[in-house]
Amino acid sequence: MSHSKANDSDDGMLDQSDGMLDQSDSSSFDEESSKVAGGGTVLKKGPWTATEDAILIDYVKKHGEGNWNAVQKHSGLFRCGKSCRLRWANHLRPNLKKGAFTAEEERLIIELHAKMGNKWARMAAHLPGRTDNEIKNYWNTRIKRRQRAGLPLYPPDVHLQGLSESQQNQNIGELNSGDTSHHDLLQANDFDIPDVIFDNLKGSSGAFCYSPVMPNVSVNSMLNQSLGSSQSFSFMPPTINHVKRLGESETLVPGFSVSGSNSLPLFGPIRNDSSAKIHRPFGLGVPYDPDPDIKKPPPYGAVMTGGLALLNGNFSASKPLNGPLKTELPSLQYPVTDISNWGTCPPPTPSLEAVDAYIQSPVSPTVQMQSESFSPRNSGLLEALLHEAQTLGSSRNRSSGNSSNLPVLTATQAVDSSPLNLCEVEWEYSDQISPLGHSAASTLSESTPPISSSSLDELPPSKALPGSEAKTETVEHVSTPEGGDKITRLDFSRPDALLGADFFAQSYEYAKDLAAFISDDYFSDYKQMAAETTYSSTQGWGLDEPMEHDCCL
DNA sequence: AAGAGGGGCAACCGCTACGAA
DNA sequence: ATTCGTAGCGGTTGCCCCTCT
Incomplete structure (x- = not known):
């Protein structure tokens, strides 16, 4: 031009x-x-x-x-x-590919971004004929589009700057190794290999855990790596985990690797909030120490609410219905059976019913606003990741029969998993290797897939509504590797459980924001996958003894 | 038909990493 | 060990084109 x-x-x-x-x-x-x-x-x-x-x-x-x-x-x-x-x-230069990105390329970009963050050059390395500038422009445009759709909007009262800074400070302080290691680690890890991305999920899935057991450095590094960006999302991983578990109720939620977050500095507020809160516990590996100023330790009920609270306050399943998103429908509209899942939390949680009710019920103006901003529906990355994971994982699982390595976390599992369970879930589809033993990359990989939620934002409201039913259905299918139906294992009596829940909730919100930006048009695939996974998973989630304890605390 | 706004693309700017002198 | 030059990366800006009102 x-x-x-x-x-x-x-x-x-x-x-x-x-x-x-x-x-x-x-x-x-x-x-x-x-x-x-x-x-x-x-x-x-x-x-x-x-x-x-x-x-x-x-x-x-x-x-x-x-x-x-x-x-x-x-x-x-x-x-x-x-x-x-x-x-x-x-x-x-020769071999440059001109023209619009293909669907496959788009999906790959999303996946890569989930893993790498705003590492355009590295992403370009995985897209032959494409330039970093091209990818960057594409992504920025995408984000803009999402924003316009009204998806993720931080609450007015949120102070992005302050939060971000505070978050970063915390991260820095906590981390033995500064950000400096961040890039190195990223580069060193598997992220460089696109093809490996999903593969890692399986093998290293168990690696990531916010359990105190993990060295601070390791955790932080992993987080940083996953984030890959300069953004202050260092704790994405934890967030991711939570998101996965929590929201994932059905749709593998949006937890999606917030990794995408990197590109979304604007949304600092929530993320800060969540990250800051979450941050210490995990990074320090010490019991969660709620900061009165920053975080409000939810009551036990609230904890679950955590999960639910998220739903209530910020993102409810109902949101899809009301959001401005409607105006901007995804290229692909799928019947949303899973959307409901979003809102729906694992039955085990005390607030589950309330949640459902909430979801189904009209949203209050305030809530609605938030929900619009944070609806989980946007996590295109997750979808894409899930899709990939499904492809890879399903094939493996099927062949192996009762394999414990299923890379993809089914919605059901997610649903039935309490905060603690969430951890468990993660481990479930992993090899259950000691977290310490995993590389950051692998860890990220693990967390990412489940995280990749679908881009619910793009779903037609009408379709999103059915949520509750879908949720129920999904739940029914939840099953343990042993073949029995999984029941929520969350033990509210446990402090750690609460902690986990709270953490999760916060993380979840954060993730939601990010997800909104990241969401893409693959929602349909995601759902499909989730559905399939749910059923097939019953065979072999490979829940070799869930490691909820280790993970959650 | 004209103007406004947004989208998309290309290019630039600033910063950082790396290697050589 | 320091300085300088080069290459590369990510963020930002500017401009044209298209669409909507």
Whole structure:
């Protein structure tokens, strides 16, 4: 595309190579769009012309890539090396794939983003022919679209900045190793290998646990890695876990790796809130110490509510129905049997009924607003991840029969799992290896899949409504590996249980926000998968002795 | 038909990492 | 060990085109 500005700047080029193909109307060289190089040469800025492209291509053919600063010297291009490199990488290099992203690519991007955060270059490495800039633009556009849809909006009273900062501070303080390790770890881990992403889920699934047992560093590192972004989401992992468990009631909820969160700095408030609260307990590996100022320890009932509370306050299953989202329907609309699941929490929880009622009942204005903002429905990442996981995991499980490695957490499981159970669930589809033994990457991988909730936001309200029924149905199918129906194991008498619940709730909210942005159009797939998983899972969730204790506390 | 707004894309800017001198 | 140059990455900005009102 040639912008007007380009025309102006082209004149600059004219000096060198007369003959700019597309910009003839030049006027004087636009000083603003150029800068003086070290040698007094005025470097051109702005859009590239065909002539410039030709020059650059010719130069690269002769000299190869690299040493970009030499381009200007040898080719006569009045462009800085940086500009040349960018132009080449994004537009001129061979094998570049042009055009809109395919559905597959989109899904991959979502998945990758869930894992890597805003690591565009790394993501691009997994998408042959695509550039980081392209992916970045795509993602940013996507986020914008979501925002417009009114999905995730932080409450006015939330102080993003402050929260974010506080969160970061906490993270930093808690972490033995600073963020510095963050990138390294990310790079070192499996994330680099796209194909491995889901594979990891299975093998390392058990790794992640916010249990105190895990070293602070490990946990933080993992978190950071999962987040992968500069955002202050360092605790995403915990969040993810919670989300998974909690919300996941049916749809594997949105817990989705909030990883996507990275790209959503705007939503700091909730996340901060949750993260800050959650943060210490897990990171420190000490009993959760509720901070009166920050967190309000919910009563036992509340705890579950935690899960539910989330529903109540911020995101209720009903939300999908009312949200502005309706205006922007997903390209794919599926019958939403699972949506209800969202709201529905595991029967075991005391508030379950209340939750259902809540879900079904109209939402109060306040609640509604929040719900709109935080509806879980948006977790495209999760969907995608789940889908992948399903594909990989299901095949494995089926072949193996009663395998404990099912990568995907069924909605049912999620549903029936209490906060504690959630932990359990995670372990369930993992190899149950000691958390310590897992790499951060693996850990992330684990948590991510379940997290990837579907993009509920895009579901038609009408379809979303059916929730309660769907939920019930799903619950019915929940079964333990042993073959018996799983019953909620949450023990409210346990302090840790409460802690877990609370944590979960907070995390969940956070996740919701993120999910909203991340949500995509794969919801249908997700549901489908969930449904399948639910049924098939009964065979072999591989719940070799749930490790709820370890995980939750 | 005209204007406004948003979407999408391209490019730039600032920062960081890495290697060489 | 320090400094400088280069390459790369992520965030932001600017502009054109399209759609909606």
